[in-house]
Amino acid sequence: MEKLLELKDLRVDFTSSNHVLTAIKDVTLDIKKGETVCIVGESGSGKTVTSKTIMRLIDYENGKIAEGSIVIDGIDLTKLSQKKLRSIRGKKIAMIFQEPMAAFDPVFTIGKQIIETILEHKHSNKLEAKARAIYLLRRVGISDAEIRLNQYPNEMSGGMLQRAMIAMALACDPDLLIADEPTTALDVTIQAQILQLLEELKEELGMSILLITHDMGVAAKMADRIIVMYAGKIVEQADVKQLFERPYHPYTYGLLQSITNVDGDRSKKLYSIKGSIPGLDDLPFGCHFHPRCPFATDLCKSESPPLMEVNNRQTACWYTEEVSEKLFNKDLETKVDVQPQKEMAQAISVVIGEPLFEVQELSKYYPIGKKLFSRQQAYISAVDNVSFHINVGETFGLVGESGSGKSTLGRVLLQLEKPTSGEVFFQGQDLSKLHGRALREMRRDMQVIYQDPYGSVNPRWKIGEIIGEPLQVHETISVKDKIDRVQELLEIVGLNKNSYDRYPHEFSGGQRQRIAIARAIAINPKFILADEAVSALDVSVQAQIINLLKDVQKERKLTYLFIGHGLNIVRHISDRIGVMYLGHLVELANSEELFLHPAHHYTKGLIESIPVADPTCLRERITLSGEIPSPANPPSGCRFHTRCPAATARCREEQPLFSEVSKGHWAACHHPV
Amino acid sequence: MALANKILLKISSALVSIFGSLILVFFIIYLLPGDPVLSMLDPSTATAETVANLRKELGLDQPIYIQFADYFLNVLHGDFGQSIINSEPVLPKVLEHFPATLALTLTSAIFSIVIGLLFGVLSAIYRNKWIDFIARLIGLFGISMPTFWSGILLILIFSVFLNWFPAMGSDGWKTLVLPSLSLGFVGAGLIIRMVRTSMLEVVNEQFIVTLRAKGLSERVIMYQHALRNALIPAITIIGINIGELMAGTVVIETVFSRQGVGRIVADAIMAKDLPVIQGVVFFSAIVYVIVNLLVDLSYSLIDPRVRRSDQR
Amino acid sequence: TSTKNSSSQGTNGKVESQPNSGGELTYALATSPDSLDPARSGLAVAVRAFRTIFDSLVVQAQDNTIKPWLATEWTISDDGKTYTFKLRKDVKFQDGTPFNAEAVKYSFDRIIDPKTQAKNAVALLKPYQSSEVIDDYTIKINLATPSTAFLSNLSQAMLGIVSPTAAEKYGGQFGKNPVGTGPYKFVSWADNADIVVGKNRDYHWGPSIVENKDAPYLDKITFKIIPEEATRIGSVQSGQVLAAETVPPQNILSLKKDPNTQLLQVNTIGLPYTLFFNQRRVPWNDVKARKAVQLAVDVNAIVKTLYLDTYSRAWSPLSPGILGYDKSLENGSKLDVKKANQLLDELGLVKGEDGIREKDGKKLTLTYVDGTPNREKRNDIAVIVQQQLKKVGIKVEINITKDIASVVQQKADYDVYGNSQVNSDPNALRAFYHSTTPDQEATVKRLGGGSDPEIDQWLEAGTVETDQAKREELYKKVQQKIIDQAWILPIYVFPYTVAASKTVNGIKFDSLGYPLFNDANIKK
Amino acid sequence: MKEIVNVETTLRVPKWTLKKRKTNFSISNLFLYTSTVIVLFIIACAIFPKWIAPFSPTYMNAEYILSKPSANHWFGTDYFGRDVFSLVIYGSQDSLIIGVTSVLIGGIIGGSIGALAGYIGGFVDVILMRVIDILMTIPGILLALAIAAALGPSLFNIVLAVAASAIPGYARVMRGQMMSIKKRKFVAASRSIGTPSWRIFLWHILPNSWSPLLVLGTIGLGTSILIGSGLSFLGLGTIKEIPDWGALLSQGRGYLTVAWWISTFPGLAITLFVLSINIIGDKLRDSFDPKTR
């Protein structure tokens, strides 16, 4: 195959006020036409920098290509002027970014932003461009494309935005699509669709894809070749099958181990590589991975291993053969594991306390699109007639596709927004009757860990103050006590005590989430709402956080409402799981039960969409087809009937009741599986 | 709440402000020392009796609240009274002069917006470079030079030496150029400053990277995307500035010897000619209110996030 | 030392044998006229505009003699209380109304009618009581008391004859629609912008002081109102206007060098700019205190620095050129700080630590009030006086206010107040210095408030004295005593200065210094 | 507990926060240092004019009127024969007082009103904004004049007048800022832990919202210094023994063609001062923002 892109010995430096930081070094890789290459690695390993460097976007961030070349189609991008580069960006190479919320200009409609790209590169007129935009939006599975076209980014859920992003990137049929964690914010069904879509597009357009992901499942499904990065360097590069079969580098091994499987043992702690990736300004000598590597020797500590060609693949480890041998034989499993597994199953699953939360016929409607002279008010029923309860001490998982109303349900539950109708009882008390002070007092017992750890902390505050805020609000506490408590909390969540005086922007995503957890548990709440608390993190860190959450729960008798779209993770942490679809609660069951015997076709589809981190697994996936209907105009009867393989006329007309299919297993389906 | 309702609400609250400003001005002027009646008469011949008579005739002997009630009732009937000084009816006088002032205000506003946005964006893009410095200097010159001074300078340069534009007058677009330039500079300074600040916040946002990755030119990115995001504070300033600009015409109209309500009100203030002051304030309040209504509406046009929150 | 040409009462250049007809003269005025109704106006600037529209019964020549104009001849009764005028028969108002005795009677009666709210005109017409129409072209005017100044006052534009039909028609708005018999007729007045007057083609009754007795050469005159000095001068220099009045001193010097511009200058007559001491207040009720100020203020320095010697220093309550001006007062008083200090010492005012004099714990402060900001640098005079008086231990507090009506006239809340007046006859002094003026001090307090039986007596005599020489003598005594008693501190004589393009010809000035445009023409 | 999670907490270098610094490092600092020096010098002038000015500001030398800038008179002399340089030095005193105090008063009052209106919203917002609107519809000059005329044209009253007319501007900007910060996620986050409104306001919203106020303030300084000159242009001002910069500008305007230095130097002083304050203000704002520090 012909090479499309070639990076050679790339080194990127960032110049900051007092020194120069080398973000990536010695990066050599190539992408062939029609090939999908995945870069995996923990947060901060330099994946994004690599991808941005290809586009020369680092120029705008004080970055500089210090060494090496980037050649596409025979043109060396490192030597092009910004003006010439512009004709390549978006047209030859397109890019999808990590954070869809932030990646769109909030003040322009989605449509305008897509059309703008088309017009920039193609000499088509506005109408054609619009038509294409609509086509693209449909193509990426967005319902009501014409309407969405005129919507603003803030009017869409994260998942939809990411799809719009992809549509925008595809606008000009690029040769190379760089996708920087394109499915991080997506739920499994859509992820599966998108991945499928990407594959189709790849076939169709002969497009190459450089996929950056932390989801090994995604990598396994998509990649032809996988590149593992660590601390700014490539540590391993191999064919996807080879890599999963037999990782050569201990880091890769760790990554693979961190994966949570559908059929994993819930009672076990999740595996995670100990420690975290070093900062650029204090990279360890020698092999950057040695502080976290169980095999590290003095050689590793003093000398950096080059990327070596071994068995037709590349790895950067002094002891490739030996290590892989040992790892393969799983000799070292116990040694590598951070912690001996503790028996925790009983501790969790047996708890059938009295309900902490009781939710009755809860609904939340958002008014939309008022017409000037129309009295008719249109609504989005974000949450529609939902009833359930959450028991003391349990973890209640909530899954469902993007826009199904999970976050809204969470917000309404905590009275952060007033429900349109229905009641929420917390410890038997009707929350909607509480106001002002009483409600605030009640909040003491209910904390939130948000989806967006960036935006949910005051950027001007030191993290010590952030974590200490609840203490200050709810307790009269001296400054010294506060500092002590905060430092204690910092340690509990695995952060350095000295971080007290740092600012949020100085932390990584995982660390920020730890801050959020510390803040949430600061005043010993009874309940924590974790809204996609780990979705933005990479596997290893995700595992750390989940373990942390579980530990904290056990320690403090906490009850969780855990919202997530990573089904594996939700399964792992939750005792019971509720499945939402278009504002309805469609199924509720014990988590094992749910995964083993899903009753609702939607649940079944969701489970089957989960990417499996095994390239050999050629399980025929029945991804949920079709588009998610607009919540403003939900289908009649069973809302799922438009996408349900078992739908009948009855489903179209009659809304199924939410009823118990077996003990403790509820579903709203006329024809349960 | 439908859009129409919203506009209605805004308009009704605007009416309240206008009414409020009439009251306020009435009392401010009332508090001013001096007696308009005395300045109307020839001091050497006026007797106490004539003064009293005149005062009575003008209704100035009444208690203030009655004076105000009378005045307000008349205004409701479209009668703005007549000038105390030369008994000219106020309404036609103000209506005659208002367009010139409005034209000056608007051209200055446009001028300051154009200059302000242009330099503000440049200044943000080239932060801390020489262009930034120069743009800010230009802006600050506008702020730290009184309009009469810059006005005279403009006259010397563009009328006396270059003879490009007339030095004075209010007929034809040419006479608008220099005055609106010197008045617009004041607003421009503010806008440059505001735009620069908010632009700096915006250019660090992630979506700017996306836009670059799409291959858009920096010009489009800066002037279409970043600028629009940065516009809210700038727009606010422009709205506020309309009032300032209108106040600025008081000086500018004198310097450039233009017709307009600015000069009328300046004279009226000095003579305590309440009906005239009220008439002018009434109309400028209307303009101010309308402009700010537009500004309010444009908030939601510019930033959909504001719109959504309005709906809740 | 000054560039004035008071004796010739200048005209610019000789009138060419064959002046160009037609064209428009743009003439920049410094302020906006208050009204074009001669009766209701109180501003000199208005006179400059409406002098073109209104004619008077008589005209005052440069030598202060009175010549016929709309009146061909007149007789004065022996008791000086009755004037009988014979009027021209060929005069028509611009609206077609015939000019006759009725019109004259109407004009004067209108002024004294309180409803008219006449301003300066009332004072000028002062002893006027009534008129009788003898026949169409003969009118008899009755005065309450004899007045020698009456005839001279009649020459002023403020007593110009208005069209009765128009005045009736427009009532209070006559000032916006003036109709007279003058060489130009009113065309339009845009507030704060311009006043346009057009040629009166029927005109052929020009006064003796102009050459062209017939319809003027110019088609129209546009008086542009340009208050800002720099703009006004800039407009002439850029050619946007052809002439501009009141050229500031610093520009006078530079414009003299300008090849495209000519400067016309004429001294105004009447009362020069004078600082009046408020003799109602301590210590200014004492002549020593006033004298001290007189001696301590270096008026020469003021005239030199502020006016760059383009204005001349005033020495007397009257300005040079007016009847009875006492030239002997010139260079009479000298700067003498030592003497000033001595006088103040004598008053028991001793310098305190801060250098300010005080008596009984009260600081010697002088409240300096001026009501004309931005005019002829009068405010700057205050600044200089402040500095100069500081040297003798007087603290000057300056109050620039437009609210003269209440501050000065009603409350008399000042120690020194500056004022000037354009007038044609020394009788003008009476309004300022006679102790019973005005009739009711309750409403309006007379400037200075000084009273002196001798001065009263001379002023009264001056009003009725018909012998010119004796009259002059009386006024000289008045001037001398006022200066001697230091009632006032005269500062400068205002020269009316016009900067005009060299293409403009034939602008003349009347005895008061008001421009006349009968001969004006523009070179092609 | 602790042994389970032993994540090393090496702090990573911030991602989006490293600003373009190095290339402009020197220029920006040069500006900052120069500005600081200028402002300090001007403050010194205001406090100890005697030590700096070569002449008395009131000394009028009739022999040397309107003389060009020279070794003796650096900025030339005005039409009184006063030394312009000394006038500028002495003039700094009143100019600073007018500028700084009126900005402070106006900013604090206006900012508070705007903050309350924007934060509380609803009825309070409607009422306060009406009041502000009413204030705004009245030209600042009129307000200034009214106060000056009613209370006498003293320095303090001018300050009061300028401050009063500046209030609406601050209020509006602050309100807008409030409304946008109010919607940020971290505010919702704080609310969700039960923080009372007033605390959220003081702790979260206020610190994040005052930077435009700073901008407005540094600019308002210039306008404030000039209001007096506008009044005197219209003939409503006061005459002081030692004129402030605005008054100097106003006095010299008629002499632009004859003696440009009379008004140009005070004008430059204002510009320089305002510019320096602006640059310092920017740095100040940056240094309060952890991201740009």
Ligand SMILES: Nc1ncnc2c1ncn2[C@@H]1O[C@H](COP(=O)(O)OP(=O)(O)OP(=O)(O)O)[C@@H](O)[C@H]1O
């Ligand atoms: N503009 C910049 N200036 C300085 N350092 C930067 C800049 N951008 C990124 N870095 C640093 O470069 C390193 C690599 O960052 P990068 O964003 O490529 O990580 P990543 O692998 O994409 O992580 P994630 O999974 O969190 O997206 C990080 O330590 C980061 O702090």
Ligand SMILES: Nc1ncnc2c1ncn2[C@@H]1O[C@H](COP(=O)(O)OP(=O)(O)OP(=O)(O)O)[C@@H](O)[C@H]1O
């Ligand atoms: N403030 C709002 N105004 C109008 N519509 C809203 C609002 N918030 C949410 N919605 C709509 O309600 C629906 C449910 O949104 P919600 O954020 O609860 O979904 P979610 O399940 O959390 O999705 P995701 O997985 O993407 O976070 C979506 O269609 C969304 O567009």
Ligand SMILES: [Mg+2]
């Ligand atoms: Mg990344």
Ligand SMILES: [Mg+2]
């Ligand atoms: Mg959500």
Ligand code: NI
């Ligand atoms: Ni079904």
